[in-house]
Amino acid sequence: MSRYTAYATGNSDGSPRILVFAGSTRADSLNRKLARATAEALQRTGLQTTLADLRDYPMPIYDGDLELAEGLPPHAKAFKELLRSHDAFVIASPEYNGSFPALVKNAIDWASRPEPGEKHLATFRGKTAALLSASPGPGGGQRGLRHLRELLEMIGVTVLSTQVTVPRAIEAFDSDGRLVRTADIDAVSRLASDVGQALTAPAAAA
């Protein structure tokens, strides 16, 4: 069950909240390691950061009949509430066949569904996102992020131009799951700093 029940974003002091998650539920996921490294970098910049795991939100493939009969499934609703209670999303997504995984699309599809009294795409509109990808291959998952960027922009999210791809990612993490290559560490730090800047001066960073 989600720990986040409030729909309001920002902390009581008004500071923005950032949700970080990986588009993989695999136990040894490279993208989960990258998500964790990014959450730590965001925390180092002083940003209020939540690291979530889609393994904690198993949900069926979107089904309109199920929605009509029962509304959003509990984990889909909980993940939607988690998204709603944050101002920015940082997603480390694998590349599957040149796109992003159905896991991510499905979670976004459920979260995009309006509930009674809710404005169209209220979970996403006006929010900010930043994207990363790790892949064992040489492309680092770049092609998948193109599609994910397009989807998020379609539903009203401003996606930062700064994005991080980690190619040959099998060699990119140590046994504790920490990034080892300076270029990757610097790229993640830059992204964290750009997210912070975008949230404090959105017009300048978009």
Ligand SMILES: Cc1cc2nc3c(=O)[nH]c(=O)nc-3n(C[C@H](O)[C@H](O)[C@H](O)COP(=O)(O)O)c2cc1C
């Ligand atoms: C269905 C499928 C399709 C894949 N397609 C690509 C691809 O197009 N490009 C790529 O770089 N890696 C591809 N891969 C390999 C993934 O990048 C690799 O499995 C990666 O470790 C998945 O991310 P994870 O470690 O976070 O689970 C594919 C893997 C699967 C299962």
